[in-house]
Structure formats: structure tokens, C-alpha cells
Amino acid sequence: MLVEHPRIVAGGATLGSRLREPRTLAALAVGAVLALLIGLQVVASIQGFEGPLASLARDFVGTPKSMSVPWAGLLLALVGISVRRRVIALAAAVGIDAVWVALRLVDGHPFSMGNGPTIVLTALAVIAAVRWRGRERTDALKAVALGALLVLATKVGDVWLHLTTTAHATVLDEYVMLADHALGDPSWVVGRVLDVLGPEVYAVLHWVYIELPVAAIAVAVWQLRKVVSTGQWPGHYLVRTFLVLGLIGPLFYVLFPVVGPMFAYGADGHGFQVGNFWPTALPPLDSSPTALPFDEFTPRNCMPSMHTAWALALFIHTRRDIDGSRAPIWLRWGGAFWLLATLAATLGFGYHYGVDLVAGAVLCLTVESALRAPERGWGAFRIRLVAFGAVLFAGLLLSYRYLAVPMSEYPMAAGAILIGLLASLAVAFHNTWFAETPAPAPAPALHKA
Structure with missing residues (x-):
């Protein structure tokens, strides 16, 4: 009696080939990044300084740590979408940032920017993954990933600098x-x-x-x-x-x-x-x-x-x-x-x-x-x-x-x-x-x- 090899999965594809599929690789990469961010956040919380997830939260709804890095990440992400969508994304980011700047100034906080590009960068990732298809989707997600990596790298770098002082x-x-x-x-x-x-x-x-x-x-x-x-x-x-x-x-x-x-x-x-x-x-x-x-x-x-x-x-x-x-x-x-x-x-x-x-x-x-x-x-x-x-x-x-x-x-x-x-x-x-x-x-x- 023939016994199916344990490496053979549905559709005749091996486990190794499925792991090499773009979607699987992307999911593994996202999972690894999330695990790293969560781990660093736990370490930062134990040692009493701001971790990457807390810093990201400030970029969304608080006072961003950097005014330029979120905008740099968004601009990098825009290379993967059409000119029309670039204009819409930039307008949305500027509008959101203007609202947050006004709210901070009214509340007596110092001038700062960065919420708008962070929110729009995240929205681009969600929209591209859910609504777009084919090359349009692939280009957009790849560009968004580069922009997000730039932002996340600065967050991880800040934590690493703290860790060098304790090492x-x-x-x-x-x-x-x-x-x-x-x-x-x-x-x-x-x-x-x-x-x-x-x-x-x-x-x-x-x-x-x-x-x-x-x-x-x-x-x-x-x-x-x-x-x-x-x-x-x-x-x-x-x-x-x-x-x-x-x-x-x-x-x-x-x-x-x-x-x-x-x-x-x-x-x-x-x-x-x-x-x-x-x-x-x-x-x-x-x-x-x-x-x-x-x-x-x-x-x-x-x-x-x-x-x-x-x-x-x-x-x-x-x-x-x-x-x-x-x-x-x-x-x-x-x-x-x-x-x-x-x-x-x-x-x-x-x-x-x-x-x-x-x-x-x-x-x-x-x-x-x-x-x-x-x-x-x-x-x-x-x-x-x-x-x-x-x-x-x-x-x-x-x-x-x-x-x-x-x-x-x-x-x-x-x-x-x-x-x-x-x-x-x-x-x-x-x-x-x-x-x-x-x-x-x-x-x-x-x-x-």
C-alpha cells in the first residue's frame, strides 16, 4: 500500500515549497517583526523606559517622537502607488497632521508633526491588502513595507541604545x-x-x-x-x-x-x-x-x-x-x-x-x-x-x-x-x-x- 510522504501536503506541494511562497514569507516576516516589537516592549517596560509599541502609539494618537521619520516613511511608501493615489494620500496625511497640530497647540502642548503620515501609512497597508489585486497590490505592499521598516527601525534602534547602557x-x-x-x-x-x-x-x-x-x-x-x-x-x-x-x-x-x-x-x-x-x-x-x-x-x-x-x-x-x-x-x-x-x-x-x-x-x-x-x-x-x-x-x-x-x-x-x-x-x-x-x-x- 502506498503511503503519502509526510512532507506532501494538499495539492501536491511540499511544505518547503509552501514556505517559499510570497504570502507565506510575508506572513512569517510580519510575525517575526511583531514578536520582536513585543519582546522589546516587555524588556523596556521591565527596565523602565519607553518601548517601541509605546512609541508607536504616540505616533498615532500622541506626540510623535520624530517629526521627520514618519513623513520619510510615507514618502517612501508612495513610490509604489499611482500619482492620483499619491496626491490623495498626501492630502489626507497633511489634513490629519494639521488637525493634530491644532489640537496639541490648543491643549498647550509643543508643536509637533507625524500623526498624519503614520495613520495614512497604516491605512495604505490595509487598503492595499484588502482591496487591491495583482501588481498594483504587490507594488503598494512592498513600498509600504519599506516605509514601515524605516519607522520601525528607528523605534528598535532607540531601545537598543538603552540596552547598550545596561550591557x-x-x-x-x-x-x-x-x-x-x-x-x-x-x-x-x-x-x-x-x-x-x-x-x-x-x-x-x-x-x-x-x-x-x-x-x-x-x-x-x-x-x-x-x-x-x-x-x-x-x-x-x-x-x-x-x-x-x-x-x-x-x-x-x-x-x-x-x-x-x-x-x-x-x-x-x-x-x-x-x-x-x-x-x-x-x-x-x-x-x-x-x-x-x-x-x-x-x-x-x-x-x-x-x-x-x-x-x-x-x-x-x-x-x-x-x-x-x-x-x-x-x-x-x-x-x-x-x-x-x-x-x-x-x-x-x-x-x-x-x-x-x-x-x-x-x-x-x-x-x-x-x-x-x-x-x-x-x-x-x-x-x-x-x-x-x-x-x-x-x-x-x-x-x-x-x-x-x-x-x-x-x-x-x-x-x-x-x-x-x-x-x-x-x-x-x-x-x-x-x-x-x-x-x-x-x-x-x-x-x-
């Missing part, structure tokens, strides 16, 4: 400070320059620093502008790099806890700082560095510099269009400005050491190499580049921790090695992905019916 009672800033001497202590240099330039420059750089997600969405919307008209999604675009960097980079915050110059060596250290040195004076070099006890509320989010990694990714994606053609001049100059301004802010505000930026750049080039041009496959060219970047990143962190003293004693040699290794990775990256402009794909042949 380690000490920080490694004394080691990083010594290693940074090999680069000429750039945070102290740029910090003094910003003091001379005055509050206007500071305000511009601060706006650039906090609005990096908005700049990223502007680039992503430009990259995805043809999705509805062509019915095709590009194989790779900026949002993918941003999300993967946000998933990998913060893991090292708990492996290599660092708070930054303005806290460890400045007046913002709340009594835990080595001294009030930053940015006016360099602290004396200590040949016996130790882990520094620190407070329970300053995030250990310096190593690597994720702002550097994200800004560099933005810069890379503003060099060429999705099809390999040269990007418009306004986009190229915009990407260059955002990168340079972000680097100046990370150093000049005392948020990072120079070696943090080197590690962030290496991480970006490594992740981008793993994701870029998926149609080219995983040949030796990609494996070599990703392996080089991964080994270099690990080597940097190990050298900052265990070779900090000799790096400070021989700064010229150590600095030349650091810059040389980063430059070699950058050259290899450019030669792999940018040295030759890809030839345009041939037009498909037309066949008569």
Missing part, C-alpha cells in the same frame, strides 16, 4: 583615545574649528546630522521613481544597505562600548569623565589605559560610527542611477555635501573619534559590496572584497583595543597604516563596482503575434 558598566574610551592619536585627534581639531565658525555653521551641521534618514529617503525615492511605470523593482537600492547596516553595526556597540569625546573627556560626562578637556585641550596620553566606569544612561554607540557608514552609503548611491548611468549633477553634489557635513558633525560635536569613522567606512564598503549588483552573483571578485573588508574591520577593532598604546607612541606609522588600509579597500571597491560603466541592457526583441 556594560564600563567603556573603552581611553583605548580609543590613544588609537585616535594616530590620526591627529581629529575630534579636537574639528571641534575647535566649529567653535570659531559660530552658531550658524553649527545649526546647519546639526540639521544635516539629525536628518540623515530624510536625505536617504530622498535618494531612495529617486532610485525607485520608475517602479510604478515600469513594473520592475531594481535589484539593489539605498534602503537595503541602510537596513542591513542598521542590523549589523549596532551589534558592535555591546562588543566595543564607547561613549565619545564629549562625554568621556568633556563636560557632558556627568562626573564620570576623565576630565573637561574636549575640545579646548588634549588630555595627557596614558600608557596604562583601563576600562572607564560610566553612567547608566549615556548610549555606548560610537564604535563603529553608523552615521559615517550611512552617509557614505548615501554618497555611493548618488554617483550613478540604477541602470549604471551617471547621476544628475544636483544629486551628486547633494550626496557629497551630506557626506562631508556628516563627517564634520560627527567629529566637531564630539560624538565620535576619528578611528570610529574609519571603522564605519570599512563596514559600509563591506556591506555594500555584499549587496551591490546581485545579478553578478557571488564570484571570486565579491568574495575577495567582502572577506577583505570583514577581516579589516575585525583587525581595526582588535588593534584599537590591544594596540592602542603603540599606536599612540608611533602615530605617524600607525596613522599611515590606518589610512592606507582604508584607501586600499576603497580602491578595490571602486575598481570592482565603478571602474567600468556597465553597458546598457539590449532592448528585448519584438515578436509578432
